Amino acid sequence: MCGIVGCILKDNEKAAPVLLECISKLEYRGYDSVGIATISDELNIKKGKGAIKEVNNELDLSDMPGNYGIAHTRWATHGKPSKENAHPQIDCSGKIAVVHNGIIRNYVTIRNELEKEGHVFKSQTDTEVIPHLIEKFMDKGLDLEKALRETIAILDGTYAIAAISVDEPNKIIATRKDSPLIVGVGDEQYFIASDAPAILDYTRTIFRPDEGDIVVLEPSGVTVKNKDDEIIEKEIFTIDWTPDMAEKGGYEYFMLKEINEQAEYIQNTLTQKENIEKIIEELEDINRICFVACGTSYHASLTGKYLIESLVGIPVDVILASEFKYSLNALNDKTLCIYISQSGETADTLDALKMAKPKSKTLGIVNVVGSAIATEADYVIYTHAGPEIGVAATKTYLCQLTAIYLFAALLSLKLAENNDDIDLTKTTDLLRQLDRVPEFIEEVLGQSDSIMKMAEKYKDKSDFFFIGRGYAYPIALEGALKLKEITYIHGEGYAAGELKHGPLALMDEGVPVVVVMPPGEDYDHTMSNLEEVKARNAEVIAVTTDDAEIKEDKADDIIGINPDVSEIIAPLVYIVPLQMFAYYVAIDKGCDPDKPRNLAKSVTVN
Numbered sequence: 001m002c003g004i005v006g007c008i009l010k011d012n013e014k015a016a017p018v019l020l021e022c023i024s025k026l027e028y029r030g031y032d033s034v035g036i037a038t039i040s041d042e043l044n045i046k047k048g049k050g051a052i053k054e055v056n057n058e059l060d061l062s063d064m065p066g067n068y069g070i071a072h073t074r075w076a077t078h079g080k081p082s083k084e085n086a087h088p089q090i091d092c093s094g095k096i097a098v099v100h101n102g103i104i105r106n107y108v109t110i111r112n113e114l115e116k117e118g119h120v121f122k123s124q125t126d127t128e129v130i131p132h133l134i135e136k137f138m139d140k141g142l143d144l145e146k147a148l149r150e151t152i153a154i155l156d157g158t159y160a161i162a163a164i165s166v167d168e169p170n171k172i173i174a175t176r177k178d179s180p181l182i183v184g185v186g187d188e189q190y191f192i193a194s195d196a197p198a199i200l201d202y203t204r205t206i207f208r209p210d211e212g213d214i215v216v217l218e219p220s221g222v223t224v225k226n227k228d229d230e231i232i233e234k235e236i237f238t239i240d241w242t243p244d245m246a247e248k249g250g251y252e253y254f255m256l257k258e259i260n261e262q263a264e265y266i267q268n269t270l271t272q273k274e275n276i277e278k279i280i281e282e283l284e285d286i287n288r289i290c291f292v293a294c295g296t297s298y299h300a301s302l303t304g305k306y307l308i309e310s311l312v313g314i315p316v317d318v319i320l321a322s323e324f325k326y327s328l329n330a331l332n333d334k335t336l337c338i339y340i341s342q343s344g345e346t347a348d349t350l351d352a353l354k355m356a357k358p359k360s361k362t363l364g365i366v367n368v369v370g371s372a373i374a375t376e377a378d379y380v381i382y383t384h385a386g387p388e389i390g391v392a393a394t395k396t397y398l399c400q401l402t403a404i405y406l407f408a409a410l411l412s413l414k415l416a417e418n419n420d421d422i423d424l425t426k427t428t429d430l431l432r433q434l435d436r437v438p439e440f441i442e443e444v445l446g447q448s449d450s451i452m453k454m455a456e457k458y459k460d461k462s463d464f465f466f467i468g469r470g471y472a473y474p475i476a477l478e479g480a481l482k483l484k485e486i487t488y489i490h491g492e493g494y495a496a497g498e499l500k501h502g503p504l505a506l507m508d509e510g511v512p513v514v515v516v517m518p519p520g521e522d523y524d525h526t527m528s529n530l531e532e533v534k535a536r537n538a539e540v541i542a543v544t545t546d547d548a549e550i551k552e553d554k555a556d557d558i559i560g561i562n563p564d565v566s567e568i569i570a571p572l573v574y575i576v577p578l579q580m581f582a583y584y585v586a587i588d589k590g591c592d593p594d595k596p597r598n599l600a601k602s603v604t605v606n
């Protein structure tokens with residue numbers, strides 16, 4: 001995963017400062033090197049290893065001539081982070097520059113052939129074959145656009161590519177396959193970018209090219225040609241995100257801002273009620289639901305299983321997107337597959353959707369409007385969480401959960417019209433409680449001082465366990481994921497009932513165990529697990545109701561939540577202190593919670 005941008009401005013305007021600003025907004029996609037290329041009379045390139053700020057301090061990236069150019073922020077896949085491997089990559093003549101997000105699987109074969117033909121390579125990247133292929137085809141007399149078309153016919157892999165050439169001034173060409181790319185249409189200024197936050201300061205009018213489309217940006221406008229080389233019109237979207245939504249707004253890190261915004265954004269998701277009702281109207285006859293997702297979105301899906309099976313009684317499976325192909329034979333036209341993804345671009349999830357589409361009904365629950373999963377699925381529910389920049393999912397997770405809660409509740413209401421066996425007591429109770437979730441979250445956010453102290457106390461531990469039963473189990477999994485991804489501390493989420501089947505052997509003096517125990521039918525049972533670990537001298541952090549009667553001999557620390565938060569609604573509230581805990585541990589350990597090592601916001605490779 002990397003971020004790419006390109007822009008073409010009016011004749012007298014300088015592109016480099018704009019490119020620098022835009023690419024800085026994509027740093028969450030990759031942050032090990034950065035580069036910009038512009039064309040004035042010649043190709044100008046500045047690039048280097050390191051975060052954008054560091055490279056800019058050294059090279060002054062905005063000081064480059066030319067009214068158009070391309071830029072890149074890298075998350076290394078092929079070739080370690082270095083100046084040579086940073087993009088833009090160029091051809092032998094030094095006239096063609098390319099930025100690329102994705103992976104070219106057959107690059108070794110292509111490179112060997114090109115080397116035999118005399119091309120000289122300077123990097124270890126898979127990307128470098130692209131400018132050399134374009135060069136080869138332009139040397140044969142093709143123009144830049146046709147050369148790119150010939151090039152992509154040879155590539156096997158995933159890509160969003162933008163290219164410029166000194167021989168065709170005032171033109172940026174771009175294309176994509178299985179990697180995100182948007183085109184921004186401004187006032188006499190045109191953009192391409194991997195994601196919308198890059199260009200929000202310049203335009204909110206965008207479209208998304210389809211696979212194989214070739215986009216040509218010129219000072220006079222944008223042209224798109226499809227695979228058959230025909231000029232086509234694209235559907236234009238207006239993004240309802242404002243530029244300040246993608247700023248830190250006074251917070252030290254995006255993650256903290258995003259945690260604090262959760263109460264507000266949940267309300268946005270709740271406005272999806274009518275859309276969800278319409279979708280449910282059209283979903284006749286489903287007898288099985290499969291959630292398909294990765295990471296945090298997978299944890300949201302697990303909550304969906306508990307909810308739908310309990311409220312509606314339809315069997316629900318939750319499948320990791322990367323394992324989904326093994327379940328294909330069990331799908332049929334009565335199966336609804338629900339793909340959860342904040343980015344809407346996760347390669348594993350998108351591939352699973354494409355595989356299942358011919359056999360089953362498909363619904364995407366997605367944050368990014370017009371993203372690949374949103375476009376590909378039969379139905380889509382947008383979570384409207386605004387842009388999430390921190391790599392660790394927080395507000396998008398709560399908004400996914402909100403969408404799932406609404407879906408489950410509205411599905412049970414619909415099915416109950418013709419099925420007396422569906423008892424709506426839980427649904428009614430759930431809908432009543434959903435309205436109070438923002439208030440419960442605000443109460444938790446008010447506990448930041450005590451959670452900060454707890455983080456300071458536990459920051460040097462090397463292994464954590466998170467346990468819970470029923471609705472609290474996915475909370476435990478998500479709490480552990482948050483901790484490990486931003487603090488690099490090992491955290492393991494377990495169903496509390498599974499402890500005795502293995503992990504109890506690891507319980508020892510001082511091992512921290514976070515016990516998630518909302519009030520409800522599992523409370524007493526989880527309490528007995530708490531006692532089991534305490535008896536082995538583990539250090540217990542109980543996340544439970546603030547009127548719980550847990551004495552100091554049982555829990556070393558307690559995070560108290562409003563007792564009105566019942567277990568069914570707990571996933572929407574109990575995760576918040578665990579997000580905050582992970583955040584403050586990361587800060588105490590000097591880790592950057594927005595940019596965890598080796599991870600990127602949208603995983604467009606599999």
Ligand code: M6R
Pocket residue numbers: 294295296297340341342343344345346349391392393394485599601602603
């Ligand atoms: O964009 P998606 O929701 O499809 O992303 C799925 C996972 O890559 C993502 O949730 C990942 O686990 C996050 N880093 C979690 O914080």
